[in-house]
Amino acid sequence: MKRPRKMKTILGASLCLLLVVTSGPNPAFAHKAKHTPEQLKAFEQVFMEQVKVGDLLFHGDEATQKRLGVTLSNTGMACAMCHPFASDTHPYTFPKFQEQVNKFAPLRDMINWCIEKAAEGEKIETDSDAMKALETYIYWSTRGSKLDPGRH
Amino acid sequence: MGERAMSRRGFLRLASILATVGYTAQETGRLADAFASEVQHPNDSSTPPPADQSYLPILRVPSVTRNGAHVPIVAEIRHPMEPDHYIKSLQILNESDPIPSKGIFYLSPANGHAYLSVQARIHSGTSAVRVIAECTRHGRWTTSQSITIPEGGGGCATAAEGGDDALHDDTIHPPVIRIPELVERGKIRRGEIIQVQIKLKHPSRTGLVFQGEKFLQTAEPFYVKEMKVFYGDDPVSRYEMTPAISDNPFITFKLRAMKESTIRIIVTNSRGQQFQASQEIIFS
Secondary structure, eight states: OHHHHHHHHHHHHHHHHHHHHHHSOOGGGGGGSOOOHHHHHHHHHHHHHHHHHHHHHHTTOHHHHHHHTOOOOSSSOOHHHHOGGGTTOOGGGOSEEETTTTEEEOHHHHHHHIIIIISOOOOOOTTSHHHHHHHHHHHHHTTTOOOOTTOO | OHHHHHHHHHHHHHHHHHHHHHHOHHHHHHHHHHHHSOEEOTTOSSOOOGGGGGGSOEEEOOSBOSOTTSEEEEEEEOOOOBTTBOEEEEEEEOTTSSSOEEEEEEOOGGGSSEEEEEEEOOOSEEEEEEEEEEETTTEEEEEEEEEEEOTTOOOSOOOSTTOSOTTOOOOOEEEEEEOHHHHHHSOBOTTOEEEEEEEEEOOOBOOEEEETTEEEEOSOOBOEEEEEEEETTEEEEEEEOOTTBOSSOOEEEEEEOOSSOEEEEEEEETTSOEEEEEEEOOBO
16 A cells, blocks of 8 residues: 555656646747747848858958957968868868867867967967857858768 | 078079079069169168158068968058059069069059068078069069078978878869958948958969978979959959969958949969959949
C-alpha cells in the first residue's frame, strides 16, 4: 500500500514540473513562433549592419577601428590585401586543428592570428564587437558554402 | 658584418640591373628615364620654394615589417589637379630590389587628388622606398622612406606556382570596384573626391629565385600588368605595374565625382588576359 502512494507522489510532482516548464513564458521557445515580415526585416538590418562594420574593418577603415578601439595593423595592411572577397579564409572549415596556432581553433582564433602575424596588429577580444563584425563579414562573403568543419 | 652587407648590396644591384633588362626593355627605359631626369628632393637647399611646399610627395610605408611579399605603400601629393597644372604620374621604386619599379600610375585632372595605395614585393634587408611625382609644370619631385624587412620575409623570390603562402591558391577572381563612401554612407555627393578601390584576386610571380646571394630568373613572371580607368567614356588613369606587385593587389586611387556616369576599369595581366569591372556613380 505504501509503494503506490510514493509512486503517485512522484508522478504528481513530475506532472507539476512539466506543467511549470511548458506553461510559463520561456524565451527558449520563443523562436518557434513564426516571424513576422517586420521582424525578419529588422533581423536582416541588424545582420547587414554587422556586415557593413565588418566590411569597413576588413578593408582597413581607420575611423571604424578607432571607434571600436582596435588596431588591426601597425603597418598599413588590411585583411582585404591578402583576402580579396574574403577569399582563402575558408570559414566553413572551422573549427579545426589549425597548424599556425597549434591548437584546435574556431575561426576567431585564426582571425586573431592574421591580425597579429600577417597584419602586425594587436589581437582583439574574441567576444568584442570588432571580432563579431569581422566574423559576420567573412561568413556573409562566403554564404552559400557548404559547412565542412575540420577540413584542411 | 658591414662588409658582408655591402657585398650583398652589390650583388643585389647587379642582379637588379640584369633582372630588369631580362624583363622588358620598356621597363628599363622607363627607369632610365626616371633617373636621368632632374629630380628634386625635399631636402635640396635650392628646392622647393616656400610657396611650393605642397609639391613634396608624401610616402607611407612601414619602417619595419615581417612580410616582404605584401608591403603596403601609400603615395600622395597635395597639389592642384587643374587642366593646365596637375600631377601626371606617381612612380614607386626601391632601387636596391631586383625589380626596382613597383609601377607607374598615370593620372589626369579628373582624379582630383594624386593618391595611390598599393602593395609591393620588397626584398629583405634595409632599403629605401621612393616615390617620384611628376608635375606638368614643375617637373619631378621625390621623397623616400627607409624600410627594414628581416631575412626570410618573402619579397621578390617567387618562382614556383603556388606562391609564397601555401594557404593561397592561384585562381583568378575578376576585379570588383569598391567605393568606401558607398559602403559607409550609401551616397556620393556631386563634386566630392571619392576613393576608388579595386579588389582583384590574381597571383603575382616574379619568376625569381634567390640562390647563393643572387637572384636567378627561373620562370616566366606572371602578374597584373596594366589597369586602365575610364569615367564615362573618358580615360582618367592608367597604372603600369611590374612583377614586383603583390599577390591580389588591393589598389586605391581617388577620383572627383563630377558626373553621374560609370567608372570602368580594364585590367590586363602579363599573359594578355583582360578583366573588367564597372560601378555606377549616382548622386544622392
